[in-house]
Amino acid sequence: METHSADTEYLVRKGSNTGYRILSILTPPAYTVYVLARHGRPSFSINGLLRSTWIGGIAGAAGGAGIAFARYNYTNAEKVRAKRVQVAYDVLFFSFFEQTLTCRIRAEDHATIGGVLLAVLTPAVFWNRARVANCAFIP
Numbered sequence: 001m002e003t004h005s006a007d008t009e010y011l012v013r014k015g016s017n018t019g020y021r022i023l024s025i026l027t028p029p030a031y032t033v034y035v036l037a038r039h040g041r042p043s044f045s046i047n048g049l050l051r052s053t054w055i056g057g058i059a060g061a062a063g064g065a066g067i068a069f070a071r072y073n074y075t076n077a078e079k080v081r082a083k084r085v086q087v088a089y090d091v092l093f094f095s096f097f098e099q100t101l102t103c104r105i106r107a108e109d110h111a112t113i114g115g116v117l118l119a120v121l122t123p124a125v126f127w128n129r130a131r132v133a134n135c136a137f138i139p
Contacts, residue, residue, distance in 0.1 A: 004077040007084040012068045014087055019064020020057050021111075027056025050122070 031052035035044050072080050 004080055007077075007080045008069070008072045010084055011072045011080065011087065012065050015068025015071075016061045016065035019060035019062075019067070021060070023060025023063070024053060024057040027052045027060075031056075 028049055031049060032044070035048065072083070
C-alpha cells in the first residue's frame with residue numbers, strides 16, 4: 001500500500017505541473033481576448049495580464065493535482081505503478097530509442113531554464129507598469 005501512495009504522489013505532482021503549464025499558457029491570451037472583446041482597449045492593462053498569468057497558474061496547479069489525485073488514488077495499484085513507469089521513462093512513446101530518458105530530462109531542463117529566465121526578466125521589464133505583487137508571483 002505504501003508504494004501505491006508513493007506512485008500516486010508522483011503522478012499528482014506531474015499532474016500539478018502539467019495543469020500549471022497548460023493554464024499559464026492559455027490564461028493570458030484568454031484574458032486578453034476577454035478584456036478586448038468585453039471592455040475594449042482602454043481597459044486592458046499589464047497589471048491584469050500579469051495577474052491572470054499567476055492566478056491561472058495557481059488554478060491550473062490545483063486543478064491538475066486534484067484531477068490526478070481523484071484519478072490515481074482510487075485506481076488499482078498495479079495500473080498506477082504501470083502509469084508511473086510509463087510517465088517516468090516514456091516507455092510507451094519512445095521505447096525504440098536509446099535517448100528515451102535524456103530527451104525527457106533535457107526537455108524538463110530547458111523548461112526550467114526558460115521559466116527561471118522569464119521569472120527574472122518579466123519583473124525587470126514591467127517594473128514601472130505593474131504592481132509589485134503581480135511581478136513577484138510570476139513563475
